Amino acid sequence: MTETPLARIQTRHQMIRFFDGYALERMEELDERKLKRPLVKTHLLELLDGKEARTAEGLQAIFARRDVHLRPLDESLFLVADNHEAEIGFLERLRPRIVALYSTLESEKIKKWVRHLVLRSPEIDHVWLSGTTFNVLWELVVRLSRPHRFTRLTFTHQSIFDIDGSTGGPPEEEEEEEEDASQHSGEEDREEIVERRDTTFRLVDRIGVIHEKLDKLQRIYSPLHAISQLRFPSPVGRGGHDFYDNGRVTNRSESFRDHRSHLLFVVRIYERLLKSTEDQAWYSIQESVGLPGQFRNIVGAPVVVRFQEPLDPAVFKHWIAATFERKRNKFRLWGHPIPLGPTKVHVYGVDRHLWQPLFLELTAKGCTAIIPNGTCGNTVHRLVTNIQRYLDPGAEAFIGNKPYKQMVEESAQGVPYDLDAE
Amino acid sequence: MTSTPNELVKDPLFQLNAVLWLAQPLPGKSEITPLLYNQGFTVHAIAPLLGPPLDLRLVAQEAGISMQERVRPDLVLTQEKGHKFAFTECKARSFGPTSPTAEQARSLLVVAGPRAAEVLALASGQVADSLLAFVIPEDDRQPLIQTLLSLRDELAEKKLRAGRFSVLGLALTDTDISIVINDIGSAFFALPAGTNPFMKREPDTDPRPLYFIPYDPDVVRPQSEQEKEFCKRVLFERMHSSVVAAVGRANPPAQLALECQKILNDAMFGMYGQWENRDSARHMRRLCRQFMGALTQAVNAVVPDTMAFRPGVGWKISLRDPQQHETLIDALTCFPCEKLDLRTEPQPDLFDDQDNNAGAADRA
Numbered sequence: 001m002t003e004t005p006l007a008r009i010q011t012r013h014q015m016i017r018f019f020d021g022y023a024l025e026r027m028e029e030l031d032e033r034k035l036k037r038p039l040v041k042t043h044l045l046e047l048l049d050g051k052e053a054r055t056a057e058g059l060q061a062i063f064a065r066r067d068v069h070l071r072p073l074d075e076s077l078f079l080v081a082d083n084h085e086a087e088i089g090f091l092e093r094l095r096p097r098i099v100a101l102y103s104t105l106e107s108e109k110i111k112k113w114v115r116h117l118v119l120r121s122p123e124i125d126h127v128w129l130s131g132t133t134f135n136v137l138w139e140l141v142v143r144l145s146r147p148h149r150f151t152r153l154t155f156t157h158q159s160i161f162d163i164d165g166s167t168g169g170p171p172e173e174e175e176e177e178e179e180d181a182s183q184h185s186g187e188e189d190r191e192e193i194v195e196r197r198d199t200t201f202r203l204v205d206r207i208g209v210i211h212e213k214l215d216k217l218q219r220i221y222s223p224l225h226a227i228s229q230l231r232f233p234s235p236v237g238r239g240g241h242d243f244y245d246n247g248r249v250t251n252r253s254e255s256f257r258d259h260r261s262h263l264l265f266v267v268r269i270y271e272r273l274l275k276s277t278e279d280q281a282w283y284s285i286q287e288s289v290g291l292p293g294q295f296r297n298i299v300g301a302p303v304v305v306r307f308q309e310p311l312d313p314a315v316f317k318h319w320i321a322a323t324f325e326r327k328r329n330k331f332r333l334w335g336h337p338i339p340l341g342p343t344k345v346h347v348y349g350v351d352r353h354l355w356q357p358l359f360l361e362l363t364a365k366g367c368t369a370i371i372p373n374g375t376c377g378n379t380v381h382r383l384v385t386n387i388q389r390y391l392d393p394g395a396e397a398f399i400g401n402k403p404y405k406q407m408v409e410e411s412a413q414g415v416p417y418d419l420d421a422e
Numbered sequence: 423m424t425s426t427p428n429e430l431v432k433d434p435l436f437q438l439n440a441v442l443w444l445a446q447p448l449p450g451k452s453e454i455t456p457l458l459y460n461q462g463f464t465v466h467a468i469a470p471l472l473g474p475p476l477d478l479r480l481v482a483q484e485a486g487i488s489m490q491e492r493v494r495p496d497l498v499l500t501q502e503k504g505h506k507f508a509f510t511e512c513k514a515r516s517f518g519p520t521s522p523t524a525e526q527a528r529s530l531l532v533v534a535g536p537r538a539a540e541v542l543a544l545a546s547g548q549v550a551d552s553l554l555a556f557v558i559p560e561d562d563r564q565p566l567i568q569t570l571l572s573l574r575d576e577l578a579e580k581k582l583r584a585g586r587f588s589v590l591g592l593a594l595t596d597t598d599i600s601i602v603i604n605d606i607g608s609a610f611f612a613l614p615a616g617t618n619p620f621m622k623r624e625p626d627t628d629p630r631p632l633y634f635i636p637y638d639p640d641v642v643r644p645q646s647e648q649e650k651e652f653c654k655r656v657l658f659e660r661m662h663s664s665v666v667a668a669v670g671r672a673n674p675p676a677q678l679a680l681e682c683q684k685i686l687n688d689a690m691f692g693m694y695g696q697w698e699n700r701d702s703a704r705h706m707r708r709l710c711r712q713f714m715g716a717l718t719q720a721v722n723a724v725v726p727d728t729m730a731f732r733p734g735v736g737w738k739i740s741l742r743d744p745q746q747h748e749t750l751i752d753a754l755t756c757f758p759c760e761k762l763d764l765r766t767e768p769q770p771d772l773f774d775d776q777d778n779n780a781g782a783a784d785r786a
Contacts, residue, residue: 341627348659355670400447
């Protein structure tokens with residue numbers, strides 16, 4: 001199959017045919033162990049809820065501000081091009097707040113492109129799938145797939161705030177480039193040797209076998225809660241769909257339609273989770289019953305993350321310094337911590353990516369966040385994802401008194417899983 | 423550590439925020455046990471302006487009983503299932519029956535009485551039980567009970583039916599902070615009579631939780647200097663986060679206009695907009711101008727001609743291009759609130775009465 005310039009693709013149907021052909025050819029290459037060209041990669045992106053993002057014109061304007069041009073193919077599908085890379089791929093609005101960028105560019109190239117786009121755009125964020133969310137998705141994989149099918153899970157926990165006695169000095173600046181280069185090392189990525197406390201390993205086995213063992217293993221070894229990648233086996237053929245914690249999804253199936261239906265399935269769950277997080281967690285003063293405008297009531301629920309074991313004071317100190325003394329930090333937070341004890345600070349700060357306020361109490365035992373009305377639910381999911389990845393893989397999260405896991409489970413209930421959806 | 427714990431339990435803002443946390447949903451085994459939420463109580467209204475029924479005010483007038491015409495309890499808590507309402511007032515210390523505060527207490531006793539539904543503009547069946555609850559340091563609990571008994575008898579003597587009351591004492595040990603509750607409060611809130619720990623303490627650690635309401639000009643008088651400074655710092659930090667968020671979200675080239683009202687409402691969860699005390703609202707605007715003045719000066723030193731105050735409009739911020747935007751964000755985020763003068767009260771200035779971004783008081 002020869003490469004098709006994406007600009008020649010004029011319709012959705014042509015795009016699907018192109019990706020289907022592409023997917024099939026890549027599968028054949030995989031079988032022959034001579035993969036020459038990259039797979040179809042999808043990046044799920046969340047649009048900050050605002051009027052502008054709701055229309056096709058608004059979407060084009062948001063991307064145009066970042067020198068990215070969206071040429072409409074139909075009302076929700078666009079060809080994506082920029083001044084430097086020319087053709088990037090296709091962008092589809094899957095749900096009102098979530099778009100998918102499909103690309104056949106090489107993995108490192110498209111990851112870098114997306115990372116750069118998101119970093120510069122407060123209106124755009126990755127879809128953040130926490131370890132807790134992945135654990136619920138894993139249970140769905142078990143229910144949806146036959147036990148003999150193979151799957152692949154990756155567990156990632158990097159105790160970056162745990163100071164190694166041998167190297168002890170001040171923490172190094174955490175650059176975005178380094179962050180992403182060290183994570184999501186799928187098959188297409190080069191492994192990197194990093195000398196620090198780090199739990200990253202991949203498990204490939206039959207679903208039935210993993211299902212039988214995983215729960216017990218998680219109880220013994222908490223980093224196994226920090227699932228950072230999960231494969232949904234394709235029900236229509238070989239391979240499957242690899243979902244990563246930052247919303248990247250690699251199509252390792254033979255069918256782009258199957259890939260898209262899996263994206264829709266997870267995105268619907270995520271959208272519900274976003275809404276329920278915002279419905280419950282947003283704090284605001286609202287008019288109460290009685291005389292309008294006279295009585296005001298405070299509504300909302302705090303977000304509480306509880307660590308399995310309290311952090312060592314040195315780790316806590318390192319976490320706070322590495323987060324709030326650096327412009328680029330893993331948690332993308334800004335604020336000036338008010339110290340209230342050796343392992344307690346209050347931060348009335350801002351989510352530095354979405355530029356929305358949030359108020360935090362951080363202690364060695366966990367984190368309590370007050371999310372003012374309007375702050376995107378993604379802030380919560382990024383916080384939980386990063387805490388599980390970098391601080392405590394077994395950390396439990398709650399919105400008010402409701403376990404975060406229960407919210408994910410409720411969000412997943414009744415979501416259709418069918419190939420022909422939408 | 424910002425404050426001695428003994429001072430903390432006397433601080434009405436700590437008391438108010440502690441009661442707010444007691445009525446929030448929280449998971450089990452948290453640092454705060456939400457005793458009231460666990461019994462079904464939530465916040466019905468924050469600082470609602472309430473008036474005793476007119477006929478009762480006339481009776482009080484004729485009897486020569488001094489009573490406030492309007493009263494604003496710190497909180498009204500409700501248990502929807504039992505149609506219960508607790509009119510809650512936080513106090514730094516007890517007061518006597520002849521003190522000016524007794525006027526407020528008489529009104530609160532009447533408001534929380536058998537006519538509570540009418541006062542809250544609810545149907546009579548919507549209020550099955552009501553109570554006046556004072557929150558006070560435990561050492562002052564008994565003296566305040568005596569005062570309230572005396573005021574209740576005084577009202578009853580003149581045929582003014584007062585509500586039941588309970589005084590919730592805040593007690594401190596090395597390991598926790600508790601609510602001490604008497605039999606009436608115990609029956610109303612369905613909590614055990616006696617000491618109910620609700621907030622764990624860690625060694626050398628200030629126990630205060632995140633503040634929902636960080637500042638209230640009406641309660642700063644009984645606060646210690648340390649408490650005032652802490653609360654002002656929190657208020658400034660929250661105004662700072664509002665400005666940083668607004669500038670960070672903007673797309674250059676653009677002109678932003680930040681009004682006093684928006685900054686204060688962002689910092690106070692919208693409470694500023696309903697302040698009816700003119701002096702308090704004015705005081706808050708002065709604090710806003712103090713903070714924004716210092717921020718403007720610091721930012722313009724790094725990125726000249728970027729921020730400017732326009733009377734009647736607020737602060738104009740010019741975002742010229744992405745590079746200047748980035749430099750501006752750096753300058754804004756580096757600004758240290760803790761280095762501001764937190765002691766000196768802001769003085770009246772030329773813009774006190776020109777600011778068209780006034781609170782409820784000035785719109786009334």
